[in-house]
Amino acid sequence: MSTVLATARNPYDITLENFDLAADTLELEDDIRAMLRHPERVLIVNIPIRMDNGRIRRFEGYRVQHNTARGPAKGGIRYHPDVTVDEVKALATWMTWKCAVVNIPFGGGKGGVACNPKELSHGEIERLTRRYASGILPLIGPEQDIPAPDVYTKPQIMAWIMDTYSMTKGYSVPGVVTGKPVSLGGSLGRNEATGRGVFYAIQSACEHLRLPLKGTKVVVQGFGNAGSVAAHLLDTHQCYVIAVSDSRGCIYNKDGLDIPKLMLHKEKTGTVAGFPASEPISPRQLFALECDILIPAALENAIDEDNAPSIKANIIAEAANGPCTPEADKVLEAKGCFLIPDILCNAGGVTVSYFEWVQDVQHLFWEAQDVYNRLERVMRTSFNDVLKFHLDRKVSMRLAANMLGISRVAEAIRLRGLYP
Ligand code: NAD
Numbered sequence: 001m002s003t004v005l006a007t008a009r010n011p012y013d014i015t016l017e018n019f020d021l022a023a024d025t026l027e028l029e030d031d032i033r034a035m036l037r038h039p040e041r042v043l044i045v046n047i048p049i050r051m052d053n054g055r056i057r058r059f060e061g062y063r064v065q066h067n068t069a070r071g072p073a074k075g076g077i078r079y080h081p082d083v084t085v086d087e088v089k090a091l092a093t094w095m096t097w098k099c100a101v102v103n104i105p106f107g108g109g110k111g112g113v114a115c116n117p118k119e120l121s122h123g124e125i126e127r128l129t130r131r132y133a134s135g136i137l138p139l140i141g142p143e144q145d146i147p148a149p150d151v152y153t154k155p156q157i158m159a160w161i162m163d164t165y166s167m168t169k170g171y172s173v174p175g176v177v178t179g180k181p182v183s184l185g186g187s188l189g190r191n192e193a194t195g196r197g198v199f200y201a202i203q204s205a206c207e208h209l210r211l212p213l214k215g216t217k218v219v220v221q222g223f224g225n226a227g228s229v230a231a232h233l234l235d236t237h238q239c240y241v242i243a244v245s246d247s248r249g250c251i252y253n254k255d256g257l258d259i260p261k262l263m264l265h266k267e268k269t270g271t272v273a274g275f276p277a278s279e280p281i282s283p284r285q286l287f288a289l290e291c292d293i294l295i296p297a298a299l300e301n302a303i304d305e306d307n308a309p310s311i312k313a314n315i316i317a318e319a320a321n322g323p324c325t326p327e328a329d330k331v332l333e334a335k336g337c338f339l340i341p342d343i344l345c346n347a348g349g350v351t352v353s354y355f356e357w358v359q360d361v362q363h364l365f366w367e368a369q370d371v372y373n374r375l376e377r378v379m380r381t382s383f384n385d386v387l388k389f390h391l392d393r394k395v396s397m398r399l400a401a402n403m404l405g406i407s408r409v410a411e412a413i414r415l416r417g418l419y420p
Contacts, residue, residue, distance in 0.1 A: 011090035022402035045135030066092035066108040073109030076150030083112035097405030098343040133164040142175030149179040175360040178353035187356035189371035195229020197348015200379035217291040222298030235259040249273025296323035318342035
Protein backbone atom coordinates (compact mmCIF):
# COMPACT_ATOMS: atom_id res chain seq x y z
CA MET A 1 0.00 0.00 0.00
CA SER A 2 2.68 2.52 0.99
CA THR A 3 4.75 1.75 -2.11
CA VAL A 4 1.95 2.89 -4.39
CA LEU A 5 1.36 6.07 -2.41
CA ALA A 6 4.98 7.08 -2.00
CA THR A 7 6.04 6.61 -5.62
CA ALA A 8 3.05 8.19 -7.34
CA ARG A 9 4.90 11.45 -8.17
CA ASN A 10 8.50 12.47 -7.65
CA PRO A 11 8.29 14.62 -4.48
CA TYR A 12 11.20 16.82 -5.61
CA ASP A 13 9.32 17.76 -8.79
CA ILE A 14 6.37 18.75 -6.61
CA THR A 15 8.68 20.79 -4.35
CA LEU A 16 10.07 22.69 -7.32
CA GLU A 17 6.60 23.23 -8.79
CA ASN A 18 5.40 24.78 -5.52
CA PHE A 19 8.65 26.74 -5.15
CA ASP A 20 8.38 28.24 -8.66
CA LEU A 21 4.80 29.30 -7.99
CA ALA A 22 5.78 31.05 -4.75
CA ALA A 23 8.92 32.58 -6.30
CA ASP A 24 6.89 33.95 -9.24
CA THR A 25 4.28 35.44 -6.91
CA LEU A 26 7.02 37.00 -4.74
CA GLU A 27 8.87 38.19 -7.88
CA LEU A 28 12.02 36.66 -6.40
CA GLU A 29 15.34 37.69 -7.98
CA ASP A 30 16.75 35.15 -10.48
CA ASP A 31 20.05 34.64 -8.62
CA ILE A 32 18.39 33.78 -5.28
CA ARG A 33 15.87 31.63 -7.11
CA ALA A 34 18.70 29.67 -8.77
CA MET A 35 20.38 29.09 -5.38
CA LEU A 36 17.21 27.89 -3.70
CA ARG A 37 16.22 25.46 -6.47
CA HIS A 38 19.20 23.26 -5.53
CA PRO A 39 20.41 21.83 -2.21
CA GLU A 40 23.75 23.05 -0.84
CA ARG A 41 25.03 19.53 -0.17
CA VAL A 42 23.93 15.98 -1.03
CA LEU A 43 25.80 13.06 0.51
CA ILE A 44 25.18 9.44 -0.53
CA VAL A 45 26.64 6.81 1.77
CA ASN A 46 27.23 3.11 1.45
CA ILE A 47 26.15 1.18 4.56
CA PRO A 48 27.45 -2.40 4.69
CA ILE A 49 26.35 -4.21 7.85
CA ARG A 50 26.65 -7.72 9.23
CA MET A 51 23.21 -9.31 9.43
CA ASP A 52 22.25 -11.70 12.25
CA ASN A 53 22.81 -14.66 9.88
CA GLY A 54 26.48 -13.66 9.51
CA ARG A 55 26.19 -12.32 5.93
CA ILE A 56 27.02 -8.75 4.89
CA ARG A 57 24.23 -6.70 3.34
CA ARG A 58 24.58 -3.26 1.78
CA PHE A 59 22.12 -0.41 2.28
CA GLU A 60 22.18 3.10 0.82
CA GLY A 61 21.72 6.22 2.92
CA TYR A 62 21.50 9.96 2.27
CA ARG A 63 21.96 13.26 4.06
CA VAL A 64 20.94 16.47 2.30
CA GLN A 65 21.47 20.06 3.46
CA HIS A 66 19.18 22.23 1.41
CA ASN A 67 20.00 25.70 2.74
CA THR A 68 21.84 26.99 5.81
CA ALA A 69 21.50 30.77 5.36
CA ARG A 70 19.45 31.09 8.58
CA GLY A 71 21.46 28.62 10.69
CA PRO A 72 22.58 24.97 10.96
CA ALA A 73 20.70 22.41 8.88
CA LYS A 74 17.91 20.68 10.79
CA GLY A 75 15.79 17.72 9.81
CA GLY A 76 14.80 14.16 10.53
CA ILE A 77 16.07 10.80 9.38
CA ARG A 78 13.68 8.36 7.71
CA TYR A 79 14.02 4.58 7.50
CA HIS A 80 11.68 3.30 4.79
CA PRO A 81 11.97 1.02 1.74
CA ASP A 82 10.81 3.83 -0.59
CA VAL A 83 13.44 6.39 0.50
CA THR A 84 15.21 7.92 -2.53
CA VAL A 85 17.65 10.78 -2.89
CA ASP A 86 14.92 12.90 -4.52
CA GLU A 87 12.55 12.29 -1.63
CA VAL A 88 15.26 13.36 0.85
CA LYS A 89 16.01 16.47 -1.26
CA ALA A 90 12.29 17.36 -1.19
CA LEU A 91 12.03 16.83 2.56
CA ALA A 92 15.19 18.91 3.17
CA THR A 93 13.81 21.76 1.05
CA TRP A 94 10.51 21.72 2.97
CA MET A 95 12.55 21.89 6.20
CA THR A 96 14.18 25.13 4.99
CA TRP A 97 10.80 26.78 4.47
CA LYS A 98 9.33 25.21 7.64
CA CYS A 99 12.07 26.52 9.96
CA ALA A 100 11.59 29.97 8.43
CA VAL A 101 7.77 29.83 8.80
CA VAL A 102 8.08 29.16 12.54
CA ASN A 103 11.02 31.60 12.66
CA ILE A 104 13.60 29.38 14.34
CA PRO A 105 17.31 29.86 13.54
CA PHE A 106 17.85 26.74 11.44
CA GLY A 107 18.17 25.85 7.79
CA GLY A 108 16.77 22.73 6.15
CA GLY A 109 18.24 19.24 6.16
CA LYS A 110 17.00 15.66 5.95
CA GLY A 111 18.35 12.13 5.91
CA GLY A 112 17.16 8.68 5.08
CA VAL A 113 18.13 5.06 4.60
CA ALA A 114 16.37 2.82 2.07
CA CYS A 115 15.54 -0.16 4.27
CA ASN A 116 12.57 -1.95 5.79
CA PRO A 117 13.01 -1.66 9.56
CA LYS A 118 10.11 -4.09 10.10
CA GLU A 119 12.31 -6.83 8.61
CA LEU A 120 15.42 -5.96 10.67
CA SER A 121 16.26 -7.12 14.20
CA HIS A 122 17.07 -4.68 17.02
CA GLY A 123 20.77 -5.49 16.62
CA GLU A 124 20.69 -5.01 12.83
CA ILE A 125 18.97 -1.62 13.23
CA GLU A 126 21.64 -0.57 15.75
CA ARG A 127 24.50 -1.60 13.43
CA LEU A 128 22.80 0.09 10.45
CA THR A 129 22.29 3.28 12.48
CA ARG A 130 25.87 3.44 13.74
CA ARG A 131 27.31 2.78 10.26
CA TYR A 132 25.00 5.39 8.70
CA ALA A 133 25.94 7.89 11.45
CA SER A 134 29.64 7.38 10.79
CA GLY A 135 28.97 7.80 7.05
CA ILE A 136 27.32 11.19 7.52
CA LEU A 137 29.77 12.28 10.26
CA PRO A 138 31.49 14.89 8.04
CA LEU A 139 28.20 16.78 7.77
CA ILE A 140 26.61 16.58 11.23
CA GLY A 141 27.34 18.46 14.45
CA PRO A 142 25.52 20.75 16.89
CA GLU A 143 26.59 23.84 14.93
CA GLN A 144 26.38 22.24 11.46
CA ASP A 145 23.52 19.85 10.97
CA ILE A 146 21.29 18.30 13.63
CA PRO A 147 19.26 15.16 12.77
CA ALA A 148 16.00 14.11 14.47
CA PRO A 149 13.42 11.30 14.20
CA ASP A 150 11.08 10.88 11.21
CA VAL A 151 9.17 7.90 9.82
CA TYR A 152 10.23 4.64 11.57
CA THR A 153 13.06 6.27 13.55
CA LYS A 154 12.64 6.58 17.29
CA PRO A 155 14.45 8.11 20.31
CA GLN A 156 16.61 4.95 20.67
CA ILE A 157 17.98 5.54 17.15
CA MET A 158 18.84 9.15 18.08
CA ALA A 159 20.67 7.82 21.17
CA TRP A 160 22.84 5.56 18.96
CA ILE A 161 23.64 8.45 16.61
CA MET A 162 24.58 10.66 19.56
CA ASP A 163 26.80 7.89 20.95
CA THR A 164 28.51 7.22 17.60
CA TYR A 165 29.24 10.95 17.15
CA SER A 166 30.38 11.35 20.78
CA MET A 167 32.80 8.40 20.43
CA THR A 168 34.70 10.31 17.76
CA LYS A 169 34.99 13.36 20.04
CA GLY A 170 35.86 11.61 23.29
CA TYR A 171 33.08 13.33 25.23
CA SER A 172 29.27 13.44 25.15
CA VAL A 173 27.71 15.79 22.60
CA PRO A 174 23.94 15.70 23.23
CA GLY A 175 23.28 18.68 20.90
CA VAL A 176 24.19 16.67 17.76
CA VAL A 177 20.68 15.17 17.53
CA THR A 178 17.24 15.98 18.89
CA GLY A 179 14.36 13.65 19.73
CA LYS A 180 16.68 11.81 22.15
CA PRO A 181 15.43 9.95 25.22
CA VAL A 182 14.91 12.43 28.08
CA SER A 183 17.58 10.69 30.19
CA LEU A 184 20.18 11.55 27.49
CA GLY A 185 19.39 15.25 27.18
CA GLY A 186 16.09 14.97 25.32
CA SER A 187 13.36 17.52 25.96
CA LEU A 188 10.15 16.84 27.79
CA GLY A 189 7.35 17.12 25.25
CA ARG A 190 9.50 16.34 22.16
CA ASN A 191 8.01 12.92 21.49
CA GLU A 192 4.47 14.33 21.22
CA ALA A 193 5.51 17.73 19.80
CA THR A 194 4.47 17.17 16.18
CA GLY A 195 0.99 15.91 17.07
CA ARG A 196 0.58 18.64 19.70
CA GLY A 197 1.56 21.27 17.14
CA VAL A 198 -1.00 19.80 14.70
CA PHE A 199 -3.60 20.14 17.46
CA TYR A 200 -2.75 23.84 18.08
CA ALA A 201 -2.89 24.51 14.33
CA ILE A 202 -6.34 22.84 14.11
CA GLN A 203 -7.55 24.87 17.12
CA SER A 204 -6.38 28.07 15.39
CA ALA A 205 -8.09 27.06 12.14
CA CYS A 206 -11.37 26.30 13.94
CA GLU A 207 -11.26 29.70 15.65
CA HIS A 208 -10.64 31.40 12.29
CA LEU A 209 -13.50 29.47 10.65
CA ARG A 210 -15.75 29.89 13.73
CA LEU A 211 -16.16 26.12 13.84
CA PRO A 212 -16.52 24.80 17.41
CA LEU A 213 -13.87 22.12 17.94
CA LYS A 214 -16.00 20.17 20.40
CA GLY A 215 -18.07 17.52 18.66
CA THR A 216 -16.19 17.64 15.34
CA LYS A 217 -15.64 14.38 13.47
CA VAL A 218 -12.01 13.56 12.72
CA VAL A 219 -10.32 11.06 10.37
CA VAL A 220 -6.59 10.25 10.65
CA GLN A 221 -4.57 8.49 7.94
CA GLY A 222 -1.37 7.14 9.60
CA PHE A 223 -1.65 6.32 13.30
CA GLY A 224 2.07 6.75 14.10
CA ASN A 225 3.81 9.35 16.23
CA ALA A 226 2.29 12.46 14.61
CA GLY A 227 -1.16 10.99 13.87
CA SER A 228 -1.81 9.20 17.17
CA VAL A 229 -0.82 12.18 19.35
CA ALA A 230 -3.00 14.57 17.33
CA ALA A 231 -5.88 12.07 17.56
CA HIS A 232 -5.41 11.71 21.31
CA LEU A 233 -5.43 15.47 21.96
CA LEU A 234 -8.52 15.94 19.79
CA ASP A 235 -10.20 13.06 21.61
CA THR A 236 -9.47 14.68 24.99
CA HIS A 237 -11.11 17.88 23.63
CA GLN A 238 -14.35 15.99 22.92
CA CYS A 239 -13.91 15.46 19.20
CA TYR A 240 -14.97 12.13 17.67
CA VAL A 241 -12.09 10.34 15.94
CA ILE A 242 -14.23 8.10 13.73
CA ALA A 243 -11.56 6.44 11.56
CA VAL A 244 -7.81 5.84 11.54
CA SER A 245 -5.37 3.79 9.48
CA ASP A 246 -1.81 2.54 9.39
CA SER A 247 0.23 0.59 6.84
CA ARG A 248 -1.61 -2.62 7.79
CA GLY A 249 -5.26 -1.58 8.05
CA CYS A 250 -8.02 1.04 8.29
CA ILE A 251 -10.72 1.00 11.01
CA TYR A 252 -13.97 2.89 11.52
CA ASN A 253 -16.57 3.48 14.23
CA LYS A 254 -19.28 6.05 13.46
CA ASP A 255 -19.60 6.93 17.18
CA GLY A 256 -15.88 7.56 17.64
CA LEU A 257 -12.99 5.19 18.44
CA ASP A 258 -11.70 4.80 22.00
CA ILE A 259 -8.32 6.42 21.35
CA PRO A 260 -6.47 5.58 24.61
CA LYS A 261 -7.45 1.90 24.19
CA LEU A 262 -6.51 2.01 20.50
CA MET A 263 -3.05 3.35 21.39
CA LEU A 264 -2.54 0.39 23.74
CA HIS A 265 -3.82 -2.01 21.06
CA LYS A 266 -1.35 -0.58 18.50
CA GLU A 267 1.49 -0.81 21.02
CA LYS A 268 0.66 -4.46 21.75
CA THR A 269 -0.10 -5.72 18.21
CA GLY A 270 1.86 -3.25 16.05
CA THR A 271 -1.26 -2.25 14.08
CA VAL A 272 -4.69 -0.62 14.43
CA ALA A 273 -6.24 -3.54 12.50
CA GLY A 274 -8.39 -5.89 14.56
CA PHE A 275 -9.29 -3.28 17.20
CA PRO A 276 -12.51 -4.30 18.98
CA ALA A 277 -15.51 -1.98 18.57
CA SER A 278 -14.47 -1.00 15.05
CA GLU A 279 -15.10 -2.22 11.53
CA PRO A 280 -12.48 -2.55 8.80
CA ILE A 281 -12.76 -0.20 5.81
CA SER A 282 -10.59 0.41 2.74
CA PRO A 283 -8.14 3.35 2.36
CA ARG A 284 -10.44 4.75 -0.34
CA GLN A 285 -13.45 4.64 2.00
CA LEU A 286 -11.42 6.32 4.75
CA PHE A 287 -10.74 9.41 2.63
CA ALA A 288 -14.37 9.60 1.50
CA LEU A 289 -15.90 9.60 5.00
CA GLU A 290 -18.25 12.37 6.09
CA CYS A 291 -16.09 14.33 8.59
CA ASP A 292 -15.01 17.86 9.63
CA ILE A 293 -11.25 17.35 9.91
CA LEU A 294 -9.04 15.05 7.84
CA ILE A 295 -5.46 14.53 9.04
CA PRO A 296 -3.12 12.84 6.54
CA ALA A 297 -0.26 11.71 8.83
CA ALA A 298 1.56 9.03 6.80
CA LEU A 299 3.59 9.68 3.64
CA GLU A 300 3.79 11.85 0.52
CA ASN A 301 1.15 11.82 -2.25
CA ALA A 302 -1.57 10.18 -0.13
CA ILE A 303 -4.17 12.58 -1.58
CA ASP A 304 -4.10 12.93 -5.35
CA GLU A 305 -6.49 13.80 -8.18
CA ASP A 306 -7.95 10.32 -7.89
CA ASN A 307 -9.20 10.41 -4.26
CA ALA A 308 -9.40 14.20 -3.66
CA PRO A 309 -12.86 14.55 -5.32
CA SER A 310 -14.38 12.16 -2.71
CA ILE A 311 -13.08 14.13 0.30
CA LYS A 312 -15.80 15.80 2.38
CA ALA A 313 -13.77 17.34 5.24
CA ASN A 314 -13.87 21.12 5.89
CA ILE A 315 -10.30 21.19 7.21
CA ILE A 316 -7.30 19.24 5.89
CA ALA A 317 -4.51 19.31 8.49
CA GLU A 318 -1.28 18.06 6.90
CA ALA A 319 0.55 16.28 9.72
CA ALA A 320 2.59 14.42 7.09
CA ASN A 321 5.07 16.10 4.77
CA GLY A 322 3.80 16.48 1.22
CA PRO A 323 0.59 14.40 1.54
CA CYS A 324 -1.30 16.34 -1.20
CA THR A 325 -0.18 16.54 -4.81
CA PRO A 326 -0.58 19.90 -6.62
CA GLU A 327 -3.45 18.33 -8.60
CA ALA A 328 -5.21 17.41 -5.33
CA ASP A 329 -4.61 20.95 -4.02
CA LYS A 330 -6.60 22.35 -6.96
CA VAL A 331 -9.51 19.97 -6.37
CA LEU A 332 -9.60 20.68 -2.62
CA GLU A 333 -9.36 24.45 -3.12
CA ALA A 334 -12.25 24.38 -5.59
CA LYS A 335 -14.32 22.48 -3.02
CA GLY A 336 -13.59 25.19 -0.41
CA CYS A 337 -11.57 22.94 1.97
CA PHE A 338 -9.45 24.91 4.42
CA LEU A 339 -5.87 23.58 4.17
CA ILE A 340 -3.33 23.81 6.99
CA PRO A 341 -0.19 23.17 4.90
CA ASP A 342 2.51 20.75 6.10
CA ILE A 343 5.28 23.32 6.64
CA LEU A 344 3.00 25.04 9.15
CA CYS A 345 0.87 22.17 10.45
CA ASN A 346 3.63 19.73 11.42
CA ALA A 347 6.21 22.36 12.47
CA GLY A 348 5.68 21.56 16.17
CA GLY A 349 8.26 18.77 15.86
CA VAL A 350 11.10 20.96 14.67
CA THR A 351 10.07 23.74 17.07
CA VAL A 352 10.48 21.49 20.12
CA SER A 353 13.64 20.07 18.54
CA TYR A 354 14.91 23.65 18.60
CA PHE A 355 13.91 23.89 22.28
CA GLU A 356 15.77 20.63 22.94
CA TRP A 357 18.91 21.94 21.21
CA VAL A 358 18.73 25.18 23.23
CA GLN A 359 18.38 23.18 26.49
CA ASP A 360 21.32 20.91 25.53
CA VAL A 361 23.56 23.85 24.66
CA GLN A 362 22.65 25.63 27.95
CA HIS A 363 22.60 22.43 30.07
CA LEU A 364 19.41 23.78 31.60
CA PHE A 365 16.18 21.81 31.22
CA TRP A 366 12.59 23.07 31.17
CA GLU A 367 9.40 21.69 32.63
CA ALA A 368 6.87 20.06 30.28
CA GLN A 369 4.33 22.85 30.72
CA ASP A 370 7.00 25.41 29.74
CA VAL A 371 7.59 23.48 26.51
CA TYR A 372 3.84 23.29 25.76
CA ASN A 373 3.29 27.00 26.43
CA ARG A 374 6.18 28.06 24.21
CA LEU A 375 5.09 25.62 21.48
CA GLU A 376 1.54 26.92 21.56
CA ARG A 377 2.82 30.51 21.21
CA VAL A 378 5.00 29.61 18.23
CA MET A 379 2.22 27.65 16.48
CA ARG A 380 -0.40 30.34 17.00
CA THR A 381 1.93 33.15 15.87
CA SER A 382 2.99 31.19 12.79
CA PHE A 383 -0.60 30.29 11.94
CA ASN A 384 -1.56 33.98 12.11
CA ASP A 385 1.48 34.98 10.01
CA VAL A 386 0.49 32.51 7.27
CA LEU A 387 -3.20 33.42 7.52
CA LYS A 388 -2.33 37.11 7.07
CA PHE A 389 -0.44 36.32 3.83
CA HIS A 390 -3.39 34.17 2.71
CA LEU A 391 -5.95 36.91 3.34
CA ASP A 392 -3.87 39.97 2.31
CA ARG A 393 -2.44 38.45 -0.88
CA LYS A 394 -5.55 36.39 -1.72
CA VAL A 395 -3.48 33.23 -2.25
CA SER A 396 -4.05 29.66 -1.05
CA MET A 397 -2.82 28.68 2.41
CA ARG A 398 -0.10 26.48 0.80
CA LEU A 399 1.14 29.33 -1.37
CA ALA A 400 0.94 31.71 1.61
CA ALA A 401 3.10 29.42 3.79
CA ASN A 402 5.63 28.88 1.00
CA MET A 403 5.80 32.62 0.27
CA LEU A 404 6.34 33.42 3.96
CA GLY A 405 9.09 30.80 4.38
CA ILE A 406 10.84 31.61 1.10
CA SER A 407 10.72 35.38 1.69
CA ARG A 408 12.39 34.97 5.12
CA VAL A 409 15.13 32.77 3.66
CA ALA A 410 15.65 35.17 0.75
CA GLU A 411 15.94 38.08 3.20
CA ALA A 412 18.64 36.19 5.15
CA ILE A 413 20.54 35.55 1.90
CA ARG A 414 20.34 39.21 0.86
CA LEU A 415 21.47 40.45 4.28
CA ARG A 416 24.38 38.02 4.43
CA GLY A 417 25.35 38.82 0.86
CA LEU A 418 25.77 35.11 0.17
CA TYR A 419 25.65 35.62 -3.57
CA PRO A 420 28.10 37.66 -5.67
P1 NAD B 1 5.79 7.05 12.34
O1 NAD B 1 6.76 6.07 11.80
O2 NAD B 1 5.68 7.20 13.81
O3 NAD B 1 4.31 6.74 11.80
C1 NAD B 1 3.99 6.58 10.46
C2 NAD B 1 2.66 5.86 10.43
O4 NAD B 1 2.16 5.87 9.10
C3 NAD B 1 2.76 4.40 10.87
O5 NAD B 1 1.71 4.10 11.76
C4 NAD B 1 2.57 3.64 9.56
O6 NAD B 1 1.99 2.36 9.76
C5 NAD B 1 1.65 4.58 8.82
N1 NAD B 1 1.63 4.37 7.38
C6 NAD B 1 2.66 4.13 6.53
N2 NAD B 1 2.19 3.96 5.29
C7 NAD B 1 0.83 4.13 5.35
C8 NAD B 1 -0.20 4.10 4.40
N3 NAD B 1 0.05 3.89 3.14
N4 NAD B 1 -1.48 4.32 4.83
C9 NAD B 1 -1.75 4.54 6.13
N5 NAD B 1 -0.80 4.60 7.07
C10 NAD B 1 0.48 4.40 6.68
O7 NAD B 1 6.13 8.43 11.61
P2 NAD B 1 5.76 9.91 12.04
O8 NAD B 1 6.93 10.48 12.72
O9 NAD B 1 4.43 9.94 12.68
O10 NAD B 1 5.68 10.59 10.60
C11 NAD B 1 4.48 10.64 9.84
C12 NAD B 1 4.54 11.84 8.93
O11 NAD B 1 4.73 13.01 9.74
C13 NAD B 1 5.70 11.83 7.93
O12 NAD B 1 5.30 12.46 6.75
C14 NAD B 1 6.75 12.68 8.62
O13 NAD B 1 7.67 13.25 7.72
C15 NAD B 1 5.85 13.72 9.25
N6 NAD B 1 6.50 14.45 10.35
C16 NAD B 1 6.97 13.80 11.46
C17 NAD B 1 7.59 14.56 12.46
C18 NAD B 1 8.09 13.93 13.72
O14 NAD B 1 8.56 14.67 14.60
N7 NAD B 1 7.99 12.64 13.92
C19 NAD B 1 7.74 15.94 12.31
C20 NAD B 1 7.22 16.55 11.17
C21 NAD B 1 6.60 15.80 10.19
